[in-house]
Amino acid sequence: MKYISLSTQDIKEMMKVIGIDHLDDLFTTIPEKIRYPGALKIPGPFSEPELVQLFQEMAEHQNSYASLTSFLGGGAYPHFIPAVVDYVSSRGEFVSPYTPYQPEVSQGTLQAIFEFQTLICQLTGLDMANASLYDGASGAAEAVLMASRITRRPKVVLAASLHPQYRQTIRTYCRNIGLILEEVAFTEEGRVDLESLDKLVDNQTAAVVVQSPNYFGVVEEWAPVFQISRQKGALGIAVIAEALSLALLQPPGEAGADIATGEGQSFGLPLAYGGPYLGFMACRQEFIRQFPGRIAGETIDVEGRRGYVLTLSTREQHIRREKATSNICTNQAWCALRATIYLELLGRRGLRELALHNFYKANYLREELSKIPGLSLKFKGPVFNEFVLQLPVAPSQLEPYFREKKIIPGVKLEEDYPQLKNCLLICATEVHSKDQLDKLVEVMAAALDHRPKKGGQS
Amino acid sequence: MKYISLSTQDIKEMMKVIGIDHLDDLFTTIPEKIRYPGALKIPGPFSEPELVQLFQEMAEHQNSYASLTSFLGGGAYPHFIPAVVDYVSSRGEFVSPYTPYQPEVSQGTLQAIFEFQTLICQLTGLDMANASLYDGASGAAEAVLMASRITRRPKVVLAASLHPQYRQTIRTYCRNIGLILEEVAFTEEGRVDLESLDKLVDNQTAAVVVQSPNYFGVVEEWAPVFQISRQKGALGIAVIAEALSLALLQPPGEAGADIATGEGQSFGLPLAYGGPYLGFMACRQEFIRQFPGRIAGETIDVEGRRGYVLTLSTREQHIRREKATSNICTNQAWCALRATIYLELLGRRGLRELALHNFYKANYLREELSKIPGLSLKFKGPVFNEFVLQLPVAPSQLEPYFREKKIIPGVKLEEDYPQLKNCLLICATEVHSKDQLDKLVEVMAAALDHRPKKGGQS
Amino acid sequence: MIREPLIFELSDQEKSAFLWPPLDVPAPKEKLAGLPLRQEISDFPQVSEPEVVRHFHRLSRTNYSVDEGFYPLGSCTMKFNPKVNEKVAALSGFTGGHPLLPEDLVQGNLRVLKWLEELLKEITGMAAFTLQPAAGAHGELTGMMLIRSYHERQGHPRKYVLIPDSAHGTNPSSAHLCGYQVIEIKSNEQGTVDLAALREAMTEEVAALMITNPNTLGIFESNISEIADIVHQRGGFLYMDGANMNALMGRFRPGDSGVDVIHLNLHKTFSTPHGGGGPGSGPVGVSEKLEPFLPVPVVVQEGDRFRLDYNRPYSIGRVRSFYGNFLVVVKALAYILALGSQGLKEVSGIAVLNANYIRRSLEDVYYLQYTTPTLHECVFSDKFQRKYGVNNLDIAKRLIDYGLHPPTVSFPLTVHGALMIEPTETESKRDLDMFIQAMRKIAQEAAQQPELLKEAPHTTYVRRLDETRAARQPVLRWRPEGSDRE
Amino acid sequence: MIREPLIFELSDQEKSAFLWPPLDVPAPKEKLAGLPLRQEISDFPQVSEPEVVRHFHRLSRTNYSVDEGFYPLGSCTMKFNPKVNEKVAALSGFTGGHPLLPEDLVQGNLRVLKWLEELLKEITGMAAFTLQPAAGAHGELTGMMLIRSYHERQGHPRKYVLIPDSAHGTNPSSAHLCGYQVIEIKSNEQGTVDLAALREAMTEEVAALMITNPNTLGIFESNISEIADIVHQRGGFLYMDGANMNALMGRFRPGDSGVDVIHLNLHKTFSTPHGGGGPGSGPVGVSEKLEPFLPVPVVVQEGDRFRLDYNRPYSIGRVRSFYGNFLVVVKALAYILALGSQGLKEVSGIAVLNANYIRRSLEDVYYLQYTTPTLHECVFSDKFQRKYGVNNLDIAKRLIDYGLHPPTVSFPLTVHGALMIEPTETESKRDLDMFIQAMRKIAQEAAQQPELLKEAPHTTYVRRLDETRAARQPVLRWRPEGSDRE
Ligand SMILES: Cc1ncc(COP(=O)(O)O)c(C=O)c1O
């Protein structure tokens, strides 16, 4: 077998050393009656040419979407990935080591994590960050658990405009430890209803969780939200599903957040049908002992040279076991590395410029679409790179027409928000040219024209 | 500019050190009247996203061929490239160094060259090999020059079945130093006409150059050819345009060749519209002083450890200048590295098996095609992975039909060999499935049926 | 060796490594008015492209990796990562798809997911799988949630989870995160679960027993069937940490022996690379009883079409966004298919052979606390060396000087000063022998020149690092010089 | 550090690293009957995939490269290779096309070729280009052949080519290969072509003068126009070795100053990577007079269609198969477009700035034989150090201990003990300063601890190698132990 490096001769010699005659002799501790007798029903072995062909076929099976223009966002964002990110991150030295338990032979990974942590602190305006979490949704859940550990209070208030999948994940995580979740509604503007929030939050509230830009693309005013949480002794958790927005918008730390967490996929990770992505988390220094996840820290070696290690491990499962701040062990280190390369490559100016491009593209599209008779903007609040458009009909009715025009116009919101009937969440980033935006506008108008006469053609 | 690492501040400081006020002050040795005054008419700067899009468009412009099945060979062969070859060879340590002039920091490149040389010796059955030449055609020309230096004779005999481009290149190289080229015809079998050869070669002949498998895919009998050359004191030069054949067929060194040279593209290099490819050359030990190109050799360091260096440089241009055995400096080192990885990955058995697959695929196709009424095999000699099919009409007449069926059936030979009217050179390798071979047979038959009724449809 | 600074220290605000195309839509400043804006991020790096590439190139070269050599980190199954897997996972059809695309456009992706589920079922004998967990610990948590949900449906979630003392730290931690209290089960002298202790601890308040099999000593829990019976009799579930499945493929199917829940680590057994700490993937397999509780969505095959099913009333809900670490799944699928049934069995055979070869070749010089036969790994301790003032960490660090990666030294907690060695099946005899020789040499050095070990490593980019200082005076991020904090 | 054996020493005939699919056509053995067969190749390697990957991974790590750091190899223009170029050159549309595909299917490829030709014309001011030569020396040979063909058409190919003594070795070698005798022209005290000597040597038997500009001392040949006049007056051609074009882009166009033939090195000036010694690409530009002689085929644009023209009666013929090192051309085109006109000018400006900064920073400690202002490189010598018994090679080797690549030490021959330093434009001030400091330190060491230099390098995978032994007792290939040869 091509991944095995022993010859038959080697195997013989080694068996002799061990004192056995057959490989099966090594497995005698498995009682015979439960030893698997047959051969597993697994196809193969596939040779490499067959494997490549097979996967190419599966990859192309859906590749129809390569020829489509998609305006899907909603927690996963199409962004250009510079060649350097792939090039550098694919080096075997980065791809193939384990978690850096032996720092003397892992400085590359560790220094990169340290830089990642710094970048996340700079982006969020908070004091400390960890080495990564699984993704934005589980990161949000970890933040909620962290707040509950810190405050020892039983209730958590989630913005209804928090990504539905994040809310569901928080729900799954919280159910078993008896945390009570409440939701605060959004206003006409599409923002958290501050009055309701003020009423909901009390001295039993562990945390208030608000996303910005929220699931509708609307940029929240974080400061008043976190003022409310702070007044009631609850923690303010800022969730950022589109990390790029941090380059343009007020950082949550500055706005009073205690914890910021989110999804870093926008920083150099492909859409990849949902993963692997990159959960990130930052918090105020004072919460250091309750912070989940791996953390790299600076130290010196015996010769006094600067170096990096995994640190504060007394929070972690391998030391504290059931008392750990989290069970996380393997995280998304390589994804964090990609984000680090991406951010350092774009730099301060490049990242800002990109955020502005996203902003202007989406707002251009929003404005142009809103000019079409029959369409309206569901929310008036300012948006970053996505927004909600209300159609006069159910978007599914127009779908065949859009498909014919090779467009996926956005995410249908009604499933997750029954009150948002006929609403589409539409995202535009730097990958969309003005021509593509204009085409969406044109096709949208045509689709509406089309409809009364007989719905979409097939 | 993103590839420049100085800030304006850096530039200022450095100019101060030098004692100038402006970068232009550095160019005062260019007389003003010839200093270029304006701005070059060069588009750009293109940002990376624009660049990627532009090149994607150009690459796709022809990508129509991705959906075609091609049976083109004739000096460039479609072969499967294992993932390891791309993965390993793309490491910056292999891609971005210069020629290994400083061996202490270039052992990776040097050891790989040493292994490459060994592999080429093993494949060709000769004593020594160099680090690479530009390609098969210029390699053949270098071999001819080498033979002329060794023998100091004025004539060279080329097989007419030597790749036309190789013959043209030899012609270009030889013209200026007064070498006389003669061609020896091929037999009905498609092999070198030994009788004519025997007559042509005399004591003025520096070398006899024969390719096998030759341009028609026919496997030559090298031994009698080199017997003739040896008898007349001429050198026998074996040319191999399909290097894979060396895994199956008698190595030229064993058959009496003095020099073997050829094209190594089949060993892990993509078709790439003709380049970069990989010239290789091997020879008998006695010709060491006249051997062209870089050579790595084994030695020891001051501590007695084994190491590798570029050696025998007194043959080379940077020492011998106009008396060098060749002017070659930069060669195709990275391509040779890829070949080394490829060969070591496939190994003895894998390479042999691949050669057999090529043989059987091409011979299956040949047999099936020859069953179609109206078609005939031009040559009866045994073939490796390509062969010549004679059609009843000019292949160009059938071209539109083939195109419609998404097939490029082969290389038309008439341009290079007017006597081979209506002949197609057809290649099949491991990349062609039986289905694809059968489809060619089917389409070929249909094309012929089609023709009388009105030629191809468009 | 040139010392590579932090990128922030190379930064100069006038350099730039990346250029965006000009914006092609109108950009009136006033549009920004309604937004809570920030300034450009101060002290954010700004360097050139050559500087970024060299920065990471140089950093990378200070890393040891599986591509470089032997990496016998016990429990981590650091096997060679086949390169074709990276290639197929990089196909644009896989990397380019948005997770919310309509199902008819992502049939290939769904097929990949479903196919891997089916293969994992076959390998483990479980009834169903979810691929959503992002890592082993995430799988553990998911698995515990399934169990809890089941018990809840029966009216009572129960209170405790039993876990052997030798377990990986994530096990108790995951159980705890799921709202359970952990009861530790002491191992017996053979290093396996003590049946008597288990019987005693196993009450109707116990939701599950979590065991690792082979356990973290590399020992197969031969009484697995009895264990299952004991647990089941009290209505509990048997959770198996399948991180060590590499020892068992083709030889033992947990699902056939009463295991109710298992998680696998694709980034161990199925060769997807560790990436310096992830991304991983921790699929969870369950028995039929627990299938209704799997997280949403579930991939459903209907004829030759695939769809995502959200209509699962008993489901625990979502454990993350979207559908798991999809590209990791692609790699694992490619791996399994490249091996086939025979290949998988060969993997476990050779992995166990290699471990036993090392065990046999070192047992005279390193102390073996448990002499029970082991499978894919062997756990020595520093007991023989302690008398020279040398501990397992010193031995580990000294190995680095020999160009090798150390074994695991931080657990199992049941072995004081553990050296937990897992060679995996991909190593050559030459590399194994190199390791054995180095370990034997080190055993000598420990007696003769203990300071050589205590001061090791000597040859690395940094030498032994002060971990205490890092934890006591945490510096967790760079700040510009002269800034007021830290 | 683990010493990596030759692959042959790892080989074991029962291992295997690659599997082919089963053959899907009939394979009757007797079909092979007519063929002169060989046995399977004895001693050919046979290892596993992990072994191959590790072999090359480990080997690679013993290499210094531009991705790692400063590489001031004079005349070689070792600049950073932008990564996007690799990406676009790897597009399957470019890598997948067979060179004999019908022209209508390769319009994109032909456009790439034509576009680069046009841009090179603009950069150099030449009338036409061929992209076929595979490297600089191949370009030189091609260029000389063009000149010779022209002269031949005039009735007489002429006999001599004039070449300054400081020229790169490929120049005389290429001229010779083309059937010319070389007459060396001595440089004057400024390090440039001596006009008087040139006038004297320039007869009607001289086919061409080959000069490098800026020459190998980094000095611009200010009299280029006069030189051209002298050569042209006798019916000769002025050949310019354009390998140093990096110093001139946007500032001087050879074609405007009487240069008749030029070759460029895409793998220097235009940033395509050197690959440890190629593949390169050495396009040749010519004046109108010589255009008819260009090698076939020539890419011709007609409207928005491109085709390959073989009908060129004056052509020298083919210089290689197909159309040049196409993928290298793709990278160079991407590079030029990424820079644009301004960027190219900035390149030459900063390249020259960097060189002069180094020159200025070292001229007090290293001897500068020629004080003429230089452009993109500066050539010191070991004259100051020789009194300590230290030569340029010792200095070079010592630099390696500082983590830096040495400069060129093998030429120009006009400077005894040369240290030819070319930093290129992509280096940061930090890296330049690191080099300067190291060089200054080494100058000190030369005086105080010369043996430190003579024994250098100390820190590498192998230390100083015995080159004499390699040449005297050549071992040019591996042979199995006990084999009868070598
Ligand atoms: C036995 C065992 N269980 C669980 C885990 C946790 O897996 P992960 O790191 O993927 O969360 C590990 C990994 O270290 C392990 O070795």
Ligand SMILES: Cc1ncc(COP(=O)(O)O)c(C=O)c1O
């Ligand atoms: C000045 C000069 N001319 C010619 C050459 C030859 O170029 P190549 O190595 O590409 O053949 C070089 C490269 O070293 C050079 O520096």
